[in-house]
Amino acid sequence: MSDAAQPTAAEVRAAAEAVKTALDRHLAAVERRSGEDDPAVYEAFNELAAAAEEYDELLYDRYDEVTPFEIPGGTEDMPPYTGPEEPNALSVLIRRDYTVAEPQRLLAQAQRVEAAEEPVGSDGAAGTVHGALGLLFGEFEPDEIASRHKEFGLEEGDSTLWVTAADDTAEPGEWLEAPFEGVDPQRVVCRFDVSAVFDDDAEDDDLDDDLTLEDEEPEPSDADR
The missing domain is CATH 1.20.58 (Methane Monooxygenase Hydroxylase; Chain G, domain 1)
Structure with missing residues (x-):
């Protein structure tokens, strides 16, 4: 400059x-x-x-100086709220990422569900990972899968939940073709994020504290004096 x-x-x-x-x-x-x-x-x-x-x-x-301030979720990530003061309706948007860490465990769980619902010997969907995912997510609520993800051979990734304000409740079927399209960040009432990156930051801070303690000279004892 x-x-x-x-x-x-x-x-x-x-x-x-x-x-x-x-x-x-x-x-x-x-x-x-x-x-x-x-x-x-x-x-x-x-x-x-x-x-x-x-x-x-x-x-x-x-x-050419900087401050020690670091405010998470500042205005660049989420603009100021401009929605109604008293929202008449809400939309809750949830995204959860998973890795299929153990495909065989996933398939086994899907096969158990399928065996309880389909006649023996039927050509069901539980033979492929794609089919098993569709079967399990159709059988269990998303919150139950989140709490039992290891049982299904899944490993958690990042997740986020946004509560957005609306003027009125949408008409039945109105947004089903594109349910996540056109979300206005300025109508987000609150959001909750879960990510391993937050744990990594905490571990880095703990490591820095440990290094600081190791670098400090120990105080001499009475015997040393």
């Missing part, structure tokens, strides 16, 4: 003050929260994330 395009010291100072104001508003919203998914807290969180990001960028452009 050229010197002419650099922010002024006053602009950096103003951005810092905006962060302080956003911090106060976020704390006030948390103190007054009406429930676990209070939209006021969500809005204050996004405002704080945006203010911190703006300050971080100006600070770097002006002074």
Whole structure:
């Protein structure tokens, strides 16, 4: 960035003050929260994330310095909520990823289900992984498969759940042809993500703590003195 395009010291100072104001508003919203998914807290969180990001960028452009702030799920990932204050209807969007880790276990489970429902010797769907998946997901609720995934030879991947606000409940069959099309991120009331990457981050932090402790010189005991 050229010197002419650099922010002024006053602009950096103003951005810092905006962060302080956003911090106060976020704390006030948390103190007054009406429930676990209070939209006021969500809005204050996004405002704080945006203010911190703006300050971080100006600070770097002006002074070549960065902040220690890292706010997950900021405005780049999820824009501020602009849906109705009191939604009349909701849509819950769920995605769960799995790896078929043990195909034989999957096939065995599908064959047990098929044997209980089909006559002996019938040419059923449980002989292929594709058919076994269709049979098991048709027999069991998604939440049950999630809780028993190892029994079905599956390994969990990332998952996410989005609760989106709607003005009215859709007409029967209205969105069945393309159920996940046209989701408006600004109408997401809340979202819950599960990923191994979060566990990896925690393990990295624990490793850093262990290394720090190992690097520290032990205090001499009374006997050593």
